Amino acid sequence: MMIDAASEQVRSCFHCGRDVPPGSDFIAQIDGKPRTMCCPGCQAVAQTIVDSGLDNYYRHRTGSSSAPEMAGRSLPESTLAELALYDQPSIQKDFVHAVDEHRREASLVIEGITCAACAWLLDHHLSRQPGVEQASVNLSSHRMRLCWDDSLTSLGRLLAEIYRIGYQGHPYHPDREEQLLEQEKRRAIRRLGVAGVGLMQVMMYAIALYAGALQGMEERFVTFIRWASLVIATPVALYAARPFYVAALRDLRSRSLSMDVPVSIAILGAFSASVWATVTDSGEVYFDSVTMFTFFLLIGRFLEMQARHRTGRAGNALLNLLPTSALKLADGAELLVPATELTVGDRVLVKPGHTIPADGIIRRGHSSIDESALTGEYLPVRHREGEAVVGGTLNVENPIEIEISRTGGDTQLSAIVRLLDRAQAEKPATAHTADRVASYFVAAVLATAAGVSLIWWQIDPSHAFWVTLSVLVVTCPCALSLATPTALTAATGTLRQNGLLITRGHVLESLAKATHIVFDKTGTLTEGNLSLRDVITLRGSREEALRIAAALEAHSEHPIARAFRPFATEPAEALESHLGQGLEGRIAGRCYRIGKPQFATELCADTAPPPTPDQFGHWLLLCAEDGPIAWLGLDDQLRQDAVDSVRALRALGIEVEMLTGDSSPAARDVAHKLGIERIQAGVTPEQKLAHIRRLQQQGAQLVMVGDGINDIPVLAGAQTSIAMGSATDLAKTCADAVLLTGSLGRLVDAVLLARKCRSVIRENLGWALLYNVLALPLAAAGFIAPYMAAIGMSASSLVVVGNALRLSKLVRRRPHNQPQAQENDQASG
Amino acid sequence: MDILYLLIPIAIIFVACALWAFFWSVNSGQYDDLESPAHSILFDDDEELIPDDAKQAARDAKVKHDSQQDG
Structure with missing residues (x-):
């Protein structure tokens, strides 16, 4: 029975739930049973968890863990060095609070928390580290409060421990807005409590009064109970219900009548009438209605507020995108410094796989830069000496030396955030039917x-x-x-x-009215990363070809290489990367090349490159010294239910459009497969924003679905915006709703439910x-x-x-x- | 029924005390995380507190349970 179960589970990784590549062999003993893992990273994380006696985690978790960014056990030197930067007082001064001589306190934002068991695991793993006095994770905000003794341990070491169990910790700088949110939430809970307690008490007195009215009650008791109700109801009407009065006053000042006005009139009117009745001992009292009404309305507001607070936080998302450290070149020596201390004119070395710390110009070297964070495109762009690079993007291939040209608020990333602010301010107002x-x-x-x-x-x-x-x-x-x-x-x-988190009140109403849905391509309609679509072998077996390809790509940071990760075995020797061409390496003494057909066939001088199988996607040729071995087709695949969902949306009478920064034929191909006729390819964030503005001016009720930083201005500018669950935090913050599961079918459900909701409201x-x-x-x-x-x-x-x-x-x-x-x-x- | 004149004021004082305690707990941050406490109570991380003999029995029962599930 046990063996059956084990072979059943071979298909997905026990830790992160992803598919286990065939032929790999990563096992961790959990709960006395061997469990298969998809990669050494998961294996190391699982082993760390089990070794520290926290295997309960696997029993309690309700979802798969997120896949670790890097191998857990042996963190790379570079990561440790970067984490150690957090020990510098100049960095710590921003977010670490010194309780006394040795005790320190800090708030961290933790990435990778998927369920309550994650919080439990983090709590327990960190509490067991020497020197840690308190570690508590807030599940709703994904923040951890950490108290430690600086003489026994260091923050860098604790951050490394967080990495070791498969999460990432970043310092949390609460900005002013967030502190206000925190206060707002506490105030709302206090009001809710007062209204709830008041409601229960007043109801009891009210029942006595009603019973008395039917059966007869001595006048003096009636008066007394009325006075008691008055005492309890006063804080409810004057304290708990205050948000309604404030909003009503604001509305009256701006000469508009919202729902808050009748609500305030009702509460205040009924309350003052009841007070009058109590004091003069005449008429009727309505304290029960006042408190009940206030409590129900407050609950509604509270739930709405909680949903709004649940999404990510803009300030920190931006912080996470920029690296915390940079290799500064001074007098020929390399110096690891905090990225915030860079100034214009500094020379910085950016190694492959590292993020560029600020906007700059390449002074030495050339490389491909992954600009997906800005443009949404997953294929790196080549940059040469003298060209400008943008902070927050990822260097992929070669080390480059850049001269910093802009820092802090002047960088392009900040410019996008400014564009976002403007778009938000100009967002068309949605009037509520109510x-x-x-x-x-x-x-x-x-x-x-x-x-x-x-x-x-x-x-x-x-x-x-x-x-x-x-x-x-x-x-x-x-x-x-x-x-x-x-x-x-x-x-x-x-x-x-069902996986759609709504964070702004107007979403359901505008979904019901939607006439246009505009999708971003990469990461929204498609999965957003390259995966292996097809292998056409020219000779030898498919497995053999994949093994060689994976060995060649093993050490590359290029997004193409990621598609081969699942097949990784031993890396090839003497690996050499040819910029924009491909890779060369030796396996078992034989030389192989993978990459562009021209480049690969150079290895076997007398062979001309075979014709490319088709025009869509990316085709790589794998070549040995004695001739080509196989074509490997890579593609950014459509999301599973994209075709069905687009068809269903159109059936509901909604125009579907696609806006993408991608100008390659792949964009047309995706649109064609989905049956989308209206597409705008190769557009910049500004053009996207202009396009939706135009549509909105023509009277379209627009819903924008996107994921990347480049989509943010559009998300903010659209009447209704939905971010994918995998989107950057910044994008989620700007969106009115977040598609948690990444399943586009939920959009169809949402539109249908929104329409039903509209009719129920009517x-x-x-x-x-x-x-x-x-x-x-x-x-x-x-x-x-x-x-x-x-x-x-x-x-x-x-x-x-x-x-x-x-x-x-x-x-x-x-x-x-x-x-x-x-x-x-x-x-x- | 004159006792009401005493009982109702006492009840009101109790309510006041309860509200004071509630405000104190909100201000001290006990309501900041409304999600994880609901889950954490279900995590049986108290194994060291269970006497050894009881523990073994619990293990056996669990293994049996697991294998039934797997099958």
């Missing part, structure tokens, strides 16, 4: 109430106040103001469980208005007793909440060829 309804409604209610009090003043001045009040209470917009938030909360929750609003319209004349005529008003209010709220709960399941997808049926459905909704 707010529009609210503004008419409030105006109508206020006018009616004023009219009613005026009329009653003529008829019977002693009744005027109470009738006016009952008009205000009956029309209390409970149901109306719950109509939208409950539906949105239910739909948001459903989508979150039903809710319709019901709430109907109730109010019916109750208003009765109240105005003085027929409605306050307890009837209270029951009616609660009942209509319940109907609204119940209706919203229908959104807790995804809408079943219909066959694609029935757009007509859907139209009808919407019309009836």
